[in-house]
Amino acid sequence: MASAPQNADLPLFYKDLMPLNSRDHGGWHSRTTDKAAWLVGQHAIPLTVEEFPQAARHYPIIFSVGDQSVPLALMGLNEGVNLFVDEEGKLTENVYVPAYVRRYPFLLAKLTPDAAELSLCFDPSSDLLGEFAEGTALFTDGQPTDACKNTLQFCEQFEQAGQKTAAFIEELNKHNLLIDGEVAIQQEGTEQPYIYRGFRMVDEAKLREVRGDVLRGWNQSGLLPLLYAHLFSLDLMRDLFGRQVQAGLGPVTAPEVVA
16 A cells, blocks of 8 residues: 555556656756646545544545455545546645645655665656756755655655554454445435445444453554544445535446445
């Protein structure tokens, strides 16, 4: 989720990866934008566990299917639908933007499969970096600027958050708390509800059976509130459903939240 060796499939958003260095990019600048074009049409965005309290106010938090589950913020209930950006990538105001989105176009990655350290890389297809005059310099006299150092620090913090998230998922798997999710939403005027599947969620019944000493440990470590942030956030799926219908973007037959 957090790092991507070059011999692996590139992560979500990234079309290519190139290491950032003063030799090749000494005169480059980075510029800000109020449009996240890379987010258009992306309905499920990776989250770190530290983001649950903020993200749960705006998005349903689910877990991906497969052996290596990751938390996801749902920005739409169907593939190709993102209800929080317009066609140009303009974000809805006053909603939490996941760190995975804010990190782009940068990424920490291994330059070779056997590399011991991660290097700061970027997506060269992005128009946020280049040899243009405007923006913030990445290097001065061959040395990283404060802006470049701050970017590296942000990516390092994201990497650390990814490790905490992996430990969180490992704890859920240890207690067999993740199950195949299913949400039924009844649309007014229809006889049958729309059933959304294709994701995982915490099993509330199993959660109630967890031993008291384990629950106390989870409460002290802060894990227990995160579990309930996830569970409470699932109520927002009905809000997303209503917004999709209002926007003329759904529902669809036999929907699945995550491919």
